[in-house]
Amino acid sequence: MTQVIVVNGGSSSGKSGIVRCLQAVLPDPWLAVGTDTLVEAMPASMRASDGGIGFAPDGEVIVGPEFRTLEAAWIAGIAAMARAGARVIVDEVFLGGAYSQRRWREALGELRVLWVGVRCDAAVAAGREVARGDRTIGMAASQAEMVHQGVTYDLEVDTTHAEAMECARTIAAHVE
Amino acid sequence: MTQVIVVNGGSSSGKSGIVRCLQAVLPDPWLAVGTDTLVEAMPASMRASDGGIGFAPDGEVIVGPEFRTLEAAWIAGIAAMARAGARVIVDEVFLGGAYSQRRWREALGELRVLWVGVRCDAAVAAGREVARGDRTIGMAASQAEMVHQGVTYDLEVDTTHAEAMECARTIAAHVE
Amino acid sequence: MTQVIVVNGGSSSGKSGIVRCLQAVLPDPWLAVGTDTLVEAMPASMRASDGGIGFAPDGEVIVGPEFRTLEAAWIAGIAAMARAGARVIVDEVFLGGAYSQRRWREALGELRVLWVGVRCDAAVAAGREVARGDRTIGMAASQAEMVHQGVTYDLEVDTTHAEAMECARTIAAHVE
Amino acid sequence: MTQVIVVNGGSSSGKSGIVRCLQAVLPDPWLAVGTDTLVEAMPASMRASDGGIGFAPDGEVIVGPEFRTLEAAWIAGIAAMARAGARVIVDEVFLGGAYSQRRWREALGELRVLWVGVRCDAAVAAGREVARGDRTIGMAASQAEMVHQGVTYDLEVDTTHAEAMECARTIAAHVE
Numbered sequence: 001m002t003q004v005i006v007v008n009g010g011s012s013s014g015k016s017g018i019v020r021c022l023q024a025v026l027p028d029p030w031l032a033v034g035t036d037t038l039v040e041a042m043p044a045s046m047r048a049s050d051g052g053i054g055f056a057p058d059g060e061v062i063v064g065p066e067f068r069t070l071e072a073a074w075i076a077g078i079a080a081m082a083r084a085g086a087r088v089i090v091d092e093v094f095l096g097g098a099y100s101q102r103r104w105r106e107a108l109g110e111l112r113v114l115w116v117g118v119r120c121d122a123a124v125a126a127g128r129e130v131a132r133g134d135r136t137i138g139m140a141a142s143q144a145e146m147v148h149q150g151v152t153y154d155l156e157v158d159t160t161h162a163e164a165m166e167c168a169r170t171i172a173a174h175v176e
Numbered sequence: 177m178t179q180v181i182v183v184n185g186g187s188s189s190g191k192s193g194i195v196r197c198l199q200a201v202l203p204d205p206w207l208a209v210g211t212d213t214l215v216e217a218m219p220a221s222m223r224a225s226d227g228g229i230g231f232a233p234d235g236e237v238i239v240g241p242e243f244r245t246l247e248a249a250w251i252a253g254i255a256a257m258a259r260a261g262a263r264v265i266v267d268e269v270f271l272g273g274a275y276s277q278r279r280w281r282e283a284l285g286e287l288r289v290l291w292v293g294v295r296c297d298a299a300v301a302a303g304r305e306v307a308r309g310d311r312t313i314g315m316a317a318s319q320a321e322m323v324h325q326g327v328t329y330d331l332e333v334d335t336t337h338a339e340a341m342e343c344a345r346t347i348a349a350h351v352e
Numbered sequence: 353m354t355q356v357i358v359v360n361g362g363s364s365s366g367k368s369g370i371v372r373c374l375q376a377v378l379p380d381p382w383l384a385v386g387t388d389t390l391v392e393a394m395p396a397s398m399r400a401s402d403g404g405i406g407f408a409p410d411g412e413v414i415v416g417p418e419f420r421t422l423e424a425a426w427i428a429g430i431a432a433m434a435r436a437g438a439r440v441i442v443d444e445v446f447l448g449g450a451y452s453q454r455r456w457r458e459a460l461g462e463l464r465v466l467w468v469g470v471r472c473d474a475a476v477a478a479g480r481e482v483a484r485g486d487r488t489i490g491m492a493a494s495q496a497e498m499v500h501q502g503v504t505y506d507l508e509v510d511t512t513h514a515e516a517m518e519c520a521r522t523i524a525a526h527v528e
Numbered sequence: 529m530t531q532v533i534v535v536n537g538g539s540s541s542g543k544s545g546i547v548r549c550l551q552a553v554l555p556d557p558w559l560a561v562g563t564d565t566l567v568e569a570m571p572a573s574m575r576a577s578d579g580g581i582g583f584a585p586d587g588e589v590i591v592g593p594e595f596r597t598l599e600a601a602w603i604a605g606i607a608a609m610a611r612a613g614a615r616v617i618v619d620e621v622f623l624g625g626a627y628s629q630r631r632w633r634e635a636l637g638e639l640r641v642l643w644v645g646v647r648c649d650a651a652v653a654a655g656r657e658v659a660r661g662d663r664t665i666g667m668a669a670s671q672a673e674m675v676h677q678g679v680t681y682d683l684e685v686d687t688t689h690a691e692a693m694e695c696a697r698t699i700a701a702h703v704e
Contacts, residue, residue: 017307023571024306029579029594031569031602041559043551044485052557066557070614074559077609086601127341130200131193133396165303199395205404205418207393207426217383219375220661228381242381249438250383257429262422309572369659376658479693482552483545517655 002175003082003111006090006104008151009118010143012129014159018118019091021168026175031081034091038074059138061095079107093143098150116171117148117156124160178351179258179287182266182280184327185294186319188305190335194294195267197344202351210267214250235314237271255283269319274326292347293324293332300336354527355434355463358442358456360503361470362495364481366511370470371443373520378527386443390426411490413447431459445495450502468523469500469508476512530703531610531639534618534632536679537646538671540657542687546646547619549696554703559609562619566602587666589623607635621671626678644699645676645684652688
């Protein structure tokens with residue numbers, strides 16, 4: 001039985017929409033948590049500090065050592081939720097590419113994980129970033145390729161031409 | 177010179193994304209207001225009362241007489257903003273179809289208006305409604321056709337297969 | 353009959369809470385609009401541009417000429433809403449003090465207006481700004497006195513020790 | 529060293545404001561999670577279903593068995609985050625009073641916990657609920673006493689007359 005679904009993709013690639021559709025189409029209730037949940041849980045000061053997370057004017061995300069420390073504990077906690085019986089969807093942005101995946105893989109250990117990559121053409125994602133109106137412009141383009149560097153998946157979907165619901169159904173078909 | 181752009185479409189048809197892209201691609205600054213702005217300006221009690229606005233379990237929107245009265249003054253005020261020199265994009269849901277358009281047309285009078293219809297396949301809009309996660313399920317499907325009944329446009333775009341940014345560029349090309 | 357209530361106060365002084373309570377306690381339905389509504393209606397680019405609105409690192413708000421132009425049309429439009437029969441509460445931050453009030457006074461002309469000042473001790477407002485968690489730190493302190501410079505009121509309330517609901521009832525007692 | 533701070537109080541008692549102030553005044557970075565985080569992580573359908581969480585018209589919160597199951601795993605996961613080295617503030621609403629506390633106490637086990645009760649006069653909390661404008665009316669009043677039934681604390685604060693920042697400083701003085 002699949003216990004964790006890790007969905008990785010760049011900003012404005014459509015991950016969160018896919019995750020909400022997944023929660024709607026999967027027969028069991030799944031918890032959905034992710035990078036956004038973690039950032040919101042951090043002190044406000046860390047969203048703009050040297051030790052925390054910052055957004056460069058061109059949309060690049062800069063993450064400091066204190067962020068990495070809290071994140072490690074966060075990942076361990078999410079893994080523990082799954083071990084305690086919750087089925088969990090993780091909505092992630094692997095800013096460190098393969099390195100980010102390794103951290104999750106080690107924490108998730110023996111749990112049965114479905115690794116999903118969400119692709120989106122950089123120019124299309126950049127347009128959606130403008131349409132959303134609540135993101136720092138430039139993040140979509142700068143992350144589109146970077147987050148997939150060296151990452152391996154069980155399954156990839158591409159939102160450039162496919163709807164979130166369609167991608168969710170494809171993923172759901174791989175959940176055991 | 178186009179003074180007002182009225183963008184009409186059902187819930188989850190992608191209107192607001194198009195409007196934000198329009199504001200980004202148009203060379204001059206345009207104000208964007210709409211049904212959501214009005215609903216937020218109403219007393220909280222009117223969003224659930226007999227005289228106000230309500231949401232039936234199937235997503236149907238029910239609007240009462242007190243809502244209509246405040247809305248009439250609202251429309252007059254938006255028209256006055258345009259007469260006072262602001263270029264205004266109106267992000268609307270014509271729940272009353274042709275009747276809704278007539279009310280706006282009368283208020284806008286001599287102003288130069290570009291009427292834009294935003295279409296989206298009902299099933300696709302329903303999927304996007306799930307993906308957004310913050311709307312009453314059923315609104316997208318129930319409004320998809322209804323809001324266009326008897327309405328006439330200068331221009332129609334369809335978000336079923338086109339991106340918001342693409343639709344915005346098409347509309348912008350018609351702005352004088 | 354009072355047609356417009358203008359509520360002026362600095363960021364985190366508690367204006368918006370008072371306005372929502374006012375809408376709840378006043379027997380008739382009143383529309384509530386304000387600076388936040390206008391900022392949201394602006395193009396995203398203007399919230400960070402030379403011609404628009406900007407937030408200095410210490411929380412100071414900088415407003416450019418293009419913002420002032422759209423704002424003038426906005427004010428004219430709100431006045432027109434009131435003339436068209438809507439009772440309107442305006443939730444404002446008079447960054448220009450007496451000058452801001454004069455602009456509104458001229459636009460509102462013959463309408464019957466209740467001018468309300470919302471005071472809050474600067475240190476208390478600064479604490480509430482931290483508690484809210486969604487505002488640029490420093491705005492509360494920098495605006496606390498400034499927005500009242502040279503402004504005249506029919507009525508002043510102070511949220512340092514009084515609840516929003518209590519202030520709303522005081523104001524409602526002055527509405528005719 | 530205090531590893532977890534559990535802050536319990538009714539809706540609109542001011543817990544979340546206190547938690548944000550705590551994060552600002554505590555010298556180390558603390559993660560803040562809570563009931564709201566969990567509800568957001570649930571499938572949308574569970575927020576309105578028999579097995580999930582529901583809001584009665586009078587503001588009463590009804591929680592079903594599926595919610596309880598996911599919540600148990602959630603609690604285990606938060607405890608694991610603290611064991612993995614994150615200092616965690618838990619922003620909770622003990623709808624089950626002493627029973628809710630027992631669940632957390634068992635999960636937190638050997639961790640050093642500071643239990644904090646946030647009180648607020650029911651009528652004052654009800655007024656703030658109106659002022660916030662985004663909560664189901666009635667929750668504040670119905671939860672004000674209920675959530676404290678049989679719960680024991682290391683420390684209690686009362687927001688009826690004290691500011692969030694003031695309460696946060698009182699709590700911070702008890703953190704080791």
